[in-house]
Amino acid sequence: MTVALFGTGLLGGAIAQRLLACGEELWVWNRSPERHASLQRLGAHPAATPQEAASQASWLITVLSDGPTTRELLLERIQEGLRGRTVIQMGTIGSAESRDLAEAVSSLGGRYLEAPVLGSKPEALAGSLQLMAGGPEELFEQARPLLLRLSAEPVRLGEVGSAMAAKLALNQLIASLSHAFSLSLHLVQRSGVEVEAFMALLRNSALYAPTFDKKLERELTGDYSNPNFPTAHLRKDLALFEKAAQASGLETMGLEGLLSLLQKATPAGLDPLDYCALHALTAGRTAAAEQP
Numbered sequence: 482m483t484v485a486l487f488g489t490g491l492l493g494g495a496i497a498q499r500l501l502a503c504g505e506e507l508w509v510w511n512r513s514p515e516r517h518a519s520l521q522r523l524g525a526h527p528a529a530t531p532q533e534a535a536s537q538a539s540w541l542i543t544v545l546s547d548g549p550t551t552r553e554l555l556l557e558r559i560q561e562g563l564r565g566r567t568v569i570q571m572g573t574i575g576s577a578e579s580r581d582l583a584e585a586v587s588s589l590g591g592r593y594l595e596a597p598v599l600g601s602k603p604e605a606l607a608g609s610l611q612l613m614a615g616g617p618e619e620l621f622e623q624a625r626p627l628l629l630r631l632s633a634e635p636v637r638l639g640e641v642g643s644a645m646a647a648k649l650a651l652n653q654l655i656a657s658l659s660h661a662f663s664l665s666l667h668l669v670q671r672s673g674v675e676v677e678a679f680m681a682l683l684r685n686s687a688l689y690a691p692t693f694d695k696k697l698e699r700e701l702t703g704d705y706s707n708p709n710f711p712t713a714h715l716r717k718d719l720a721l722f723e724k725a726a727q728a729s730g731l732e733t734m735g736l737e738g739l740l741s742l743l744q745k746a747t748p749a750g751l752d753p754l755d756y757c758a759l760h761a762l763t764a765g766r767t768a769a770a771e772q773p
């Protein structure tokens with residue numbers, strides 16, 4: 482099975498590396514070609530255009546930043562080249578955006594499976610992503626050997642849209658848990674309580690989540706460089722969650738403050754940094770001092 486992968490960013494680059502390590506024949510395309518130079522050294526074939534990559538493969542994996550970018554690539558650039566191909570869409574986009582894409586890909590003679598993931602660069606490199614799929618069962622079964630390269634247990638949650646809804650639900654938890662922990666950590670420090678003593682209490686409680694320890698050192702040192710998941714993408718996903726939740730009739734008032742706070746990441750220069758840079762925003766009046 483020849484695969485073409487579009488978008489060799491943080492996640493896409495790691496997925497490409499994993500597929501190459503598994504011995505897959507892989508074509509890669511990225512808007513900024515310098516970003517896949519290291520993949521070429523590992524055996525990937527670089528494509529000059531998305532059309533060229535699509536023409537070489539039967540499986541097209543997209544790992545682009547958002548829905549509009551993915552739509553433009555598939556429907557405006559590859560377009561007729563989708564005929565007879567299967568798109569595995571792994572970037573995080575809205576459920577409605579995903580359903581629209583599926584319909585458009587199908588009308589161009591292609592097939593579409595959404596396959597968002599939980600986990601980041603390290604998990605992609607190790608093939609241990611948590612992969613959720615949405616789409617026809619038969620297609621999921623056909624894609625399974627490829628999906629197993631990336632995830633020990635890919636799970637199909639239902640039709641197109643279902644996996645994106647689950648992914649956004651998980652990312653809402655990333656944002657809300659990070660925000661809640663960050664505020665508590667600041668208050669503990671500003672009250673003169675020893676962080677380790679507070680963490681010991683937290684770790685022994687039902688409130689503990691492993692993500693707290695995972696990000697603690699970065700938050701204590703203010704080092705948000707070398708991101709696995711950038712702040713800009715967390716904001717994008719929270720906004721997608723809010724839209725979907727509102728469409729489902731949920732009350733999202735509690736999220737609005739967090740979204741407004743995340744908007745401040747752009748002028749603060751935090752967008753490309755790790756999402757736990759949210760901690761620099763919750764620092765409030767001393768935020769400038771805490772930024773790397």
Ligand SMILES: NC(=O)c1ccc[n+]([C@@H]2O[C@H](COP(=O)([O-])OP(=O)(O)OC[C@H]3O[C@@H](n4cnc5c(N)ncnc54)[C@H](OP(=O)(O)O)[C@@H]3O)[C@@H](O)[C@H]2O)c1
Nearest residue numbers: 488489490491492493512513545546572573601709710714
């Ligand atoms: N990183 C993670 O841990 C993680 C985990 C789960 C899901 N995701 C999702 O996966 C997707 C990719 O995330 P990432 O972390 O890999 O992001 P990233 O490093 O920012 O990569 C984004 C990719 O999209 C491309 N892109 C952006 N705008 C484009 C445009 N207008 N035209 C063509 N290509 C464009 C970029 O190309 P350039 O290199 O040219 O900028 C790059 O290949 C996002 O939807 C994200 O939410 C990420």
